[in-house]
Each structure stands twice: as C-alpha cells, then as structure tokens.
Amino acid sequence: xxxxxxxxxxxxLGRPNEFIAVGGVDLTLEGNRITVLKGxxxxxxxxxxxxxxxxxxxxxxxxxxxxxxxxxxxFLKDGDMPEVEVTSLPERFLTEIRRRTFGFIxxxxxxxxxITVLENILLPTYPLGKKHRVVxxxxxxxxxxxxxxxxxxxxxxxxxxxxxxxxxxxxxLMNDPPIIIADEPTAHLDSKLSxxxxxxxxxxxxxxxxxxxxxxxxxxxxAPFVDRVIAVRDGMIGGEGA
Amino acid sequence: MASWIEKQRSILDYTxxxxxxxxxxxxxxxxxxxxxVFILASAMFFTQAMKREASLxxxxxxxxxxxxxxxxxxxPIPLDYLQKIRGIRGVISxxxxxWGYYYDPVVGANYTVMVPRNQSLSPGRIxxxxxxxxxxxxxxxxxxxxxxxxxxxxxxxxxxxxxxASELVSADLILIAEADFRDLFGFPASHATDxxxxxxxxxxLLTIARKISEQLPDTRPIIRDEMVRTYDSVFDWxxxxxxxxxxxxxxxxxxxxxxxxxGLSAEERREIGILKAIGWETSDVIAxxxxxxxxxxxxxxxxGILLAYGHVFFSAAFLFAPALKGWSVLYPDFRxxxxxDPYQVAVLFFLTVVPYTVATIVPSWRAAIVDPDSVMRS
Amino acid sequence: xxSSPSLKMSGKARLSVRKSSLCLxxxxxxxxxxxxxxxxxxxxxxxxxxxxxHIAGVVKTLDLTxxxxxxxxxxxxxxxxxxxxxxxxxxxxxxxxxxxxxxxGPPAALRRLHGKLD
Ligand SMILES: Nc1ncnc2c1ncn2[C@@H]1O[C@H](COP(=O)(O)OP(=O)(O)O)[C@@H](O)[C@H]1O
Ligand SMILES: [Mg+2]
Numbered sequence: 001x002x003x004x005x006x007x008x009x010x011x012x013l014g015r016p017n018e019f020i021a022v023g024g025v026d027l028t029l030e031g032n033r034i035t036v037l038k039g040x041x042x043x044x045x046x047x048x049x050x051x052x053x054x055x056x057x058x059x060x061x062x063x064x065x066x067x068x069x070x071x072x073x074x075f076l077k078d079g080d081m082p083e084v085e086v087t088s089l090p091e092r093f094l095t096e097i098r099r100r101t102f103g104f105i106x107x108x109x110x111x112x113x114x115i116t117v118l119e120n121i122l123l124p125t126y127p128l129g130k131k132h133r134v135v136x137x138x139x140x141x142x143x144x145x146x147x148x149x150x151x152x153x154x155x156x157x158x159x160x161x162x163x164x165x166x167x168x169x170x171x172x173l174m175n176d177p178p179i180i181i182a183d184e185p186t187a188h189l190d191s192k193l194s195x196x197x198x199x200x201x202x203x204x205x206x207x208x209x210x211x212x213x214x215x216x217x218x219x220x221x222x223a224p225f226v227d228r229v230i231a232v233r234d235g236m237i238g239g240e241g242a
Numbered sequence: 243m244a245s246w247i248e249k250q251r252s253i254l255d256y257t258x259x260x261x262x263x264x265x266x267x268x269x270x271x272x273x274x275x276x277x278x279v280f281i282l283a284s285a286m287f288f289t290q291a292m293k294r295e296a297s298l299x300x301x302x303x304x305x306x307x308x309x310x311x312x313x314x315x316x317x318p319i320p321l322d323y324l325q326k327i328r329g330i331r332g333v334i335s336x337x338x339x340x341w342g343y344y345y346d347p348v349v350g351a352n353y354t355v356m357v358p359r360n361q362s363l364s365p366g367r368i369x370x371x372x373x374x375x376x377x378x379x380x381x382x383x384x385x386x387x388x389x390x391x392x393x394x395x396x397x398x399x400x401x402x403x404x405x406x407a408s409e410l411v412s413a414d415l416i417l418i419a420e421a422d423f424r425d426l427f428g429f430p431a432s433h434a435t436d437x438x439x440x441x442x443x444x445x446x447l448l449t450i451a452r453k454i455s456e457q458l459p460d461t462r463p464i465i466r467d468e469m470v471r472t473y474d475s476v477f478d479w480x481x482x483x484x485x486x487x488x489x490x491x492x493x494x495x496x497x498x499x500x501x502x503x504x505g506l507s508a509e510e511r512r513e514i515g516i517l518k519a520i521g522w523e524t525s526d527v528i529a530x531x532x533x534x535x536x537x538x539x540x541x542x543x544x545x546g547i548l549l550a551y552g553h554v555f556f557s558a559a560f561l562f563a564p565a566l567k568g569w570s571v572l573y574p575d576f577r578x579x580x581x582x583d584p585y586q587v588a589v590l591f592f593l594t595v596v597p598y599t600v601a602t603i604v605p606s607w608r609a610a611i612v613d614p615d616s617v618m619r620s
Numbered sequence: 621x622x623s624s625p626s627l628k629m630s631g632k633a634r635l636s637v638r639k640s641s642l643c644l645x646x647x648x649x650x651x652x653x654x655x656x657x658x659x660x661x662x663x664x665x666x667x668x669x670x671x672x673x674h675i676a677g678v679v680k681t682l683d684l685t686x687x688x689x690x691x692x693x694x695x696x697x698x699x700x701x702x703x704x705x706x707x708x709x710x711x712x713x714x715x716x717x718x719x720x721x722x723x724x725g726p727p728a729a730l731r732r733l734h735g736k737l738d
Contacts, residue, residue, distance in 0.1 A: 050615035055519060092523065098614070099521025110516045110617055113509075114263030119256065124520045126256060129249030132638065171520065183618060251640040258639040296687055298672050302680035307701065316701075339683055343694050352691050354698075360681050373688070407671055408678040413688045414697070436701070438683050469685050469700035476699060537643065544650040551657050555664070570691040579668040580661035 001069075002029040002052060002179075002210075003083070007061035009047050009235075021047040023235040024061070029212065030228075031066065031178075034205050036221040037214040039232035045214035046107075046183055048232065052212060053102045053181045054086055054094045062087050069101055069178050069210075099127060103172030105182035109164045111156040117143070117167050118152045124174045135174070142170040146200075162193040169200060179210045186217045194219045201225075253526060257533040260513075272542050274498055279546025279594055280553070281491040285484050286586055287554040288562060289477040294581035296473035299411060300466065304438035305447060307339070307464045308454055316462070318433035323458055327439060330453050332446045338434030340423050344388060344416065349377050351571035355416045355423065359438075363419040367401040373413025373572045375403050386416075391428035398422070406575075413574040439463075495594065502535075503601035506609050514609045515617035527610040528603060535602030539595040547587065555580040 009022040021044045029035050029052075037045045050056045051063060064083045086097060098104075103124075111120050118139055125135040143149050146166040156164060165185070172180055182201075186194035194217065201211055202225045213220055214232075221229045231238035261268050308327065310319035319338075327336040341356035353374060363369065368386060375381060380400060387397045404412040424431060441450055451463040478484070506514075514527050553559060555578055559566075567573045678684070690696035 046618050047615075050618050055615035055618065056613055095518075095521060095523045098519070104519060106519075106617065110512075110519070112260075112513050112516060115256075115259040119259050122252070123256065123517065123522075126252040127249060127522050127526050129245030129247075129252070131248060132252065175521070251638070254640040254643060255638055258643055262639075295672065299675050299679055299687065300685070302676050303685050304683050307685060309701070337683075343697070352693070352697065354688075356682065358682055371688075404678070405674075408675045409688070411675055411679055411684050411686075411688050412682070414691050415682070415688075417682075464685075464700060472700040473687065541646070541650060544654055548653055548657060551661075555661075566689065570696075572691045574688050579672065580664050582658070582661045584658065 001031050001066040001083075002027075003062075003064045004028075004052070005062050005064075007048075007051060007058045007063060009044075009051060009056070010059045013059065021235050022051065022058070025235075025237050027230070027237060029210070031069070031210045032205065032208055033227040034201060034211045034213070034225060035228045035230065036226050037212070037230050037232050038216055038221045039214075039238075040216060043232045044235040045232050047235075049181050049183050049212065049214050053104060054097045057094075058087060065097075065101065070097060095127075099124065100175055101177050101179055103175070103177040103180045105165075105168050105172050105180065105185050107184040107187055109168040109188075111164060111167060111171075113157050114155060116153050116155055117148060117159070120156055120167060121171045121174055124171060128175070139170070139174065142173055146170050161188055161190075162196065165189060165193065165197060166200075169197075173204075178208075179212065180204060182211070182213045182215075184215055184217075185213060186215060186220055191219060198223045198225075249526075250529065253530050254533050254537075257530045257537065260530075261534060261537070268538065271498070272538060272545075274494065275539065275542035275594075275598070276546040276549070278491045278495045279543050279590070280549045281487055282590060282594075283547050283550030283587075284553050284559065284561070285487045286590060287550055287580075287582055288559050288578070289484055290583055290586060291554065291578045291581040292477045293474055295410075295579055296477070297470045300470050300473070303466050303469055304339075305441055305444065305466050306439040306451060306454075307469075308336075308437040308439060308458075309462045309464065310436070310458075311460055311462050316436075318429070319436055319461070321432055321434055323461070324437060326457060327437060327454060330450060330457070332441050332443060332450050334440045334442055336437050336439045339436050339438050340420060340429070341435050342423075342427055342429075344426075346378075347389075349571055351377060351414070353414050353416050353572075355418055355426070357420045357423045358417050361417070363401065363417060363422075365419050365422055366398055367419070368398040368422075369402045369404060369415075369417040370400055371404045371413045371415040372406045372409055373574055374416065376575075377572055388426055390426050396422075396426055409574040410576045414572050495598075499598050499601040502598070503604055505605050510606075511609045511612075512617065514606065515612060515614060518610070518612070518614035519617045524607075524610045528607060531603050531606040531610075532599060535599035536595065538602075539598040543591060543595050547590070551580070551582070554578060 004025050004027040007022060007025045007027075008020065010018060010020045012018050025048065037048060039045050047056075051058050062085055064085045067082050067084055070084060086094065089097075112123070118136075121139045121142065122135060125139075140149070140152070143152055146169065148163060148166055148170065151159065151163060151167075156167060159167065165188075172182075180201075185197055189197060198220065201213070202223075205211055205225065215221060220226070308319065308323070309316045310323070311317065321338060324336050324338060327333060337359055339356075339359070341354060344353045344355045345351075346353060351374075353371075370380070370386070378386075380386060382400050382402055384400050385397050386400055387395045390396045398418070404415060404417075418426070423429065439450075439454075441447055447465050451465055454463050455461060517527055517530075518524070553561060558575075558577055563573075685700050686698045688697070690699075695702035
C-alpha cells in the first residue's frame with residue numbers, strides 16, 4: 001500500500017518560471033492492483049510517478065510505503081512502524097528503495113545502447129553485489145519468459161519496438177520488485193504490441209505485483225483487468241473510474 | 243566482502259562493455275596515450291641510463307685536468323708548469339697529456355689523436371678506434387696517411403684496433419707515438435695539450451685546484467666531478483631536445499585530458515541518469531568512471547613503458563639517434579645498459595595515470611549527482 | 621526487424637568469459653611484464669658490469685675525460701674540456717646550429733658562471 005498525503009511538487013520555485021506540477025494530492029494505492037493514472041499530456045502524471053517511485057522528493061506533503069513492500073532493506077530497524085515515510089529519508093536509502101521496491105518501465109524504454117540485451121537486464125543487479133552466476137540465471141529465465149532467449153547477445157539498438165519493450169520489462173523485474181511503475185508504456189507501440197504489453201501486465205498482477213501505469217491510451221486504461229483509473233488534470237486528482 | 247568484490251567486478255563488466263562500444267574513439271585514445279607515455283619514458287630511460295653509465299665510466303678519469311687559458315680560450319700548456327704543480331703539497335703526480343683533433347676530409351669526420359701515456363708505440367705506427375676502422379674500412383696492417391701541419395703527407399701503419407667493447411669512449415681515437423704527434427701537428431717539445439693531476443687525498447682536490455689557479459693564474463683546473471657533472475647536465479631532463487620532447491608530450495597529454503575533463507556527451511549523461519533511475523548510487527557511477535579512467539590509463543601506461551624500454555635498451559634508442567648523432571659522421575655503436583629507476587617510473591605513473599583518471603571522474607561526478615527523475619522526461 | 625541466423629546463434633552463446641575476468645587477467649599480465657622489465661634491467665646491469673669496468677679501465681689507462689658520443693665539433697666531442705667562454709654556445713640560452721647543442725646543454729659550472737652575466 002502506498003499513501004500520498006497532500007503531496008505537492010513545484011519546479012523552479014521562487015523564480016519567474018515557477019510551476020506547480022502536482023498540487024496537493026491525497027491518494028491511497030492498494031497492493032496487488034493495476035492502477036492507471038489517466039490524463040492529458042502535461043497534467044503531471046510523470047511527475048507523480050517519479051514522486052511515488054522515490055526518484056524525486058515532493059516540495060511538501062508525505063509519501064508512505066507499507067513496510068512489507070520495502071523488503072530486507074538494510075536501513076530498516078526491527079522496531080519500525082508498519083508504514084515507512086519515505087519523503088524524509090536520505091538519498092542513499094531512496095536509492096536502495098528504488099532498487100528493491102520499484103521496477104521502472106520508461107516511456108522511451110531507456111535501454112543503454114551499444115551493450116547487449118543481457119547486460120542491460122543485469123544492470124539493476126550490479127549494485128547489489130549478488131553472485132554473477134545467480135543473477136545471470138535469473139536474467140536468462142526472464143529472457144526466456146519474454147521470448148527473448150535468442151536475443152541475449154544482441155545489442156539493444158538491433159531490437160524491434162516490441163522486443164525493446166519486453167527487454168525493458170525484464171529489466172524492471174530483475175530485482176523482483178513488488179511494485180512496477182510504467183510511464184506511457186504503449187506510446188511507441190502499435191495496437192497489437194500494446195495488447196501484448198497489457199497481457200504481460202495482467203500476468204504480473206497474477207504474480208502478486210502492484211502496478212502503476214501513467215497513460216492516456218484507451219488500450220491501457222480501458223483494459224478489462226485494470227482495477228482503478230485515476231484521472232489527473234493540472235496536477236490534481238480528478239474523478240475515478242474502473 | 244565477497245559481495246563488495248562481486249559488485250565491483252560487475253561494475254567493471256559494465257565499464258568495459260561501455261568502453262568497447264566506442265571502439266574507434268577509445269582505441270585512438272589508447273594509442274595517443276601510449277605514444278605520450280612512450281615518448282616521456284624513452285626520454286627518461288635514456289637520459290637516466292646515460293647519466294649513470296657516464297658516471298660509472300668516468301669514475302677513473304683523471305682526478306684533475308689543468309688547462310692553460312690564453313685570451314679566454316684554451317691553449318697548449320708549457321711543460322715547466324709540471325714542476326710547479328708537482329711542487330704543491332698533496333699532489334702525487336702531474337703528467338702531460340698530448341691530444342688534439344684531426345679532420346679527415348675523406349669521410350668528413352673529426353678524429354681525436356692522442357699519445358697514450360702508459361703505452362709506448364713504435365714510430366710510424368698507430369692504433370685506431372674501431373669507429374674509424376669501420377668508417378674508413380681500414381684494418382691492421384693498412385697504411386693511413388695524414389696531411390701534416392706543413393701540408394706534407396705522413397703515412398702510418400696501423401698496428402691494431404681498439405676493442406669494440408670500449409667503443410663508447412674510443413671509437414674515434416688514434417693512438418700515436420709522442421714524436422710522431424709533435425711532428426704531425428708541429429707541436430713544440432716545450433708544450434703539452436694539458437696536464438693530468440692526481441692527488442693523495444681526494445678530499446683535498448678542491449683545495450689543490452684552488453692553489454693551482456692561484457699559483458698559475460692563467461690555468462683552469464677541471465676536476466673529475468665536473469666532468470661527470472657535465473654529462474649529468476648533458477642528459478638532464480632540462481637539456482635541449484629532452485625538454486622539447488617532454489613539453490610536447492605533456493602538452494598533448496593535457497589537451498586530451500582536458501578534452502575528457504571538459505564534459506560528457508548528452509548520451510553519456512542520459513546513461514548516467516538511467517543507471518541512477520534503476521538503482522545505481524552516485525558512488526557506483528563514479529566507481530564505473532574510475533575504472534574506465536584507470537583501465538585506459540593503466541594499460542596505456544604499461545604498454546608505453548614497455549615499448550620505451552624496448553626502444554631505449556634493445557634498439558639503442560634508434561628514434562633518438564638522428565638527434566644524438568647530429569652532424570657527426572662517426573658515431574659509436576653501443577648498447578645502453580638499463581639503469582632504470584623505479585622511483586622515476588612511479589613518478590611517471592602518478593604524472594599520467596592519476597590526472598587522467600581524475601579528468602575522467604570529475605565531469606561524471608557532476609552528472610552523477612543529477613536527480614534520477616530527469617530520465618523520466620525526454 | 622533484424623534477426624539474421626548468425627545473430628541468433630551468437631545469442632545462444634551463453635558460456636562466455638566475463639569481461640572483468642579478461643581485464644583482470646590482462647592486468648595481471650601487465651603487472652608481470654612490468655616486473656619482468658625491472659628483472660631484466662637488473663639482470664642486464666649485472667651482465668653489463670664487466671663491460672663497464674672494462675670501459676672504465678680504458679678511460680683510466682688512456683686518461684680519457686669524455687664519452688665519444690658527439691664527434692661533430694671539439695666542444696661536443698669533449699664537452700667537459702671545452703673552452704670556458706666558447707663552450708657549447710656563446711650564451712646558454714641561444715639556439716645551436718649543431719643538433720647536439722639542443723641535446724647537450726652547457727655544463728653546470730658554465731651555467732653558474734653565465735648566471736652572473738645574465
Ligand atoms: N524539471 C521540470 N522543470 C520545470 N517544469 C517541469 C519539470 N518537469 C515537469 N515540468 C512541468 O510539469 C508539468 C507536468 O509534467 P509531467 O508530469 O511530465 O506531465 P505528463 O507526464 O502528464 O505529461 C508539465 O507542464 C511540465 O512542463
Ligand atoms: Mg509524461
């Protein structure tokens with residue numbers, strides 16, 4: 001469970017080009033659900049996702065995560081509360097949360113060019129210092145699962161759009177995070193590939209993941225297995241749908 | 243600990259993959275770097291080894307040579323100075339040296355003609371350095387003709403050759419009997435070229451030198467230390483060509499380290515953003531960049547040093563030879579003994595590897611502290 | 621979409637050596653080579669010692685004062701015996717027409733002397 005209370009995010013504060021991208025959002029997201037943030041371009045969806053995913057800190061307000069979502073994080077002491085407020089944690093802990101708790105699927109996939117599919121997928125595991133053999137086995141399993149087994153040694157720029165998307169998903173899953181965050185995941189995909197993507201998302205939900213997607217693509221927010229659709233407009237939460 | 247090692251190895255994996263993809267750029271970088279180290283190390287090895295060799299070879303040179311000065315130039319010294327010098331306390335011996343130069347128009351070379359003090363040659367016979375033998379293609383038994391001071395020609399039979407092993411000091415020597423020497427150059431019997439002096443206590447050498455220049459004000463004593471020091475400054479890093487080489491190499495190095503330090507491409511920045519977004523810490527990114535800088539510089543350094551070693555000590559610094567030979571026609575053929583100094587190698591290491599690595603890290607540091615959310619927008 | 625058969629083949633090459641292992645091996649080799657260089661230098665110095673003693677012996681018996689490195693002019697052939705005032709060049713900082721002059725600076729004693737004149 002993720003709880004946002006009165007979260008605001010402004011850019012260039014105190015300067016003439018000051019801009020409030022997220023203005024006072026109260027929101028509770030349940031675990032093991034597919035939630036879609038829906039709204040026009042510039043409404044603040046990406047900003048909201050980056051706040052939830054601990055990539056940026058809110059200007060004011062609090063974001064709390066259920067303790068069990070944080071896994072075996074080194075910085076958590078036994079006596080901690082059932083909920084952990086992440087907004088005030090130091091940068092190092094935020095990095096650790098990003099690494100273990102969230103898997104990110106970016107709009108432009110954000111794969112690193114020039115290195116192989118396998119290496120791209122291994123990247124999130126490097127800071128953990130796990131045994132190479134172990135993580136490599138997991139990467140190969142994931143690649144097989146996403147029908148990328150024969151593309152392991154291919155460079156990412158050789159991939160088709162659908163393959164690149166699946167590599168991005170596999171990378172997000174490498175550290176087995178409980179929450180998957182996807183920003184406009186279907187923006188560069190045709191209808192067929194978008195449908196395949198949503199099928200994968202449904203499968204991940206079946207495995208117990210919590211999924212948060214920002215999109216204004218009807219193929220995403222109108223999909224039957226989406227649990228909750230939240231409308232975002234001008235940095236504010238609007239009406240809800242399902 | 244095991245996990246720390248695994249982490250560093252993984253980061254190194256990434257660094258290497260990332261180096262490999264800009265193969266052309268990184269290989270040319272490696273080559274430039276290697277060449278810079280090669281030039282610096284060659285100059286360093288060469289000058290250091292020559293200095294050491296010169297000091298070892300000249301350690302038994304005359305303790306002091308006394309020249310006579312006339313109008314500020316050196317001039318034959320009267321033999322009656324010998325007695326005066328021998329009279330100074332602490333002097334064991336003073337001996338006249340007879341030597342001069344002979345220009346050989348046949349090959350255009352300058353020879354050193356000298357009368358050996360401890361070896362008596364029969365009149366009409368000479369011993370030649372093996373450099374002369376090589377250049378003139380003459381050997382034992384052949385006749386060598388000089389054009390004497392009076393314009394007449396004098397012929398000598400070659401009695402032997404100085405050994406090739408001592409070429410470094412004797413390639414251009416012609417040993418000749420005293421009477422022949424004086425006859426050849428028209429050198430009066432009352433004079434010598436200069437005087438070699440030896441003393442009882444080497445510690446008194448300076449005092450004795452001062453006494454000589456007091457008693458014989460028109461002389462100039464040159465003590466052995468000064469001879470050795472001459473070669474120290476000839477092969478000093480500040481010396482002529484060496485400093486030009488060093489400056490050029492360092493300049494090239496600064497330019498390309500600067501190119502590194504002046505910033506990352508947009509592509510590299512984006513990559514750092516991605517790494518941070520997927521859970522790399524700032525320190526992990528910096529570690530990756532550190533490995534990049536140190537891998538490139540360490541391997542270039544090693545390669546450059548090894549090449550320089552081969553160049554100087556296996557090929558007798560053949561790239562420097564044209565400069566060393568200059569206009570000389572006669573040049574000794576010698577192999578340089580590898581007097582290398584680990585301290586100097588270490589200095590070169592810290593002068594190249596460290597600044598380059600730092601130049602690689604600094605810009606990535608600035609990129610590594612950007613907010614990871616920057617990658618969420620294009 | 622690029623998917624030539626050869627790429628698929630390489631895609632299956634799952635038993636490859638890690639780049640870091642390769643790098644560490646190269647690193648070890650480089651360190652060994654550097655060590656070998658110092659070792660060779662030490663060995664060669666030892667081997668050359670008799671030769672140097674021999675040359676020093678020639679210097680002693682013939683009362684030599686200089687190395688026969690630059691035979692182009694008398695002040696380069698015997699730099700340590702060169703005239704005080706015309707040695708190397710008229711001024712230590714002037715450029716030389718003999719290439720040797722750019723390698724061989726004036727002796728320290730001369731520099732000191734000229735230092736006062738500068
Ligand atoms: N770093 C930033 N600096 C200034 N303005 C920003 C920054 N990031 C986002 N914005 C602004 O915030 C608004 C919301 O952006 P975003 O969250 O990307 O919207 P969406 O994802 O819904 O298209 C946009 O108007 C955008 O221009
Ligand atoms: Mg967006």
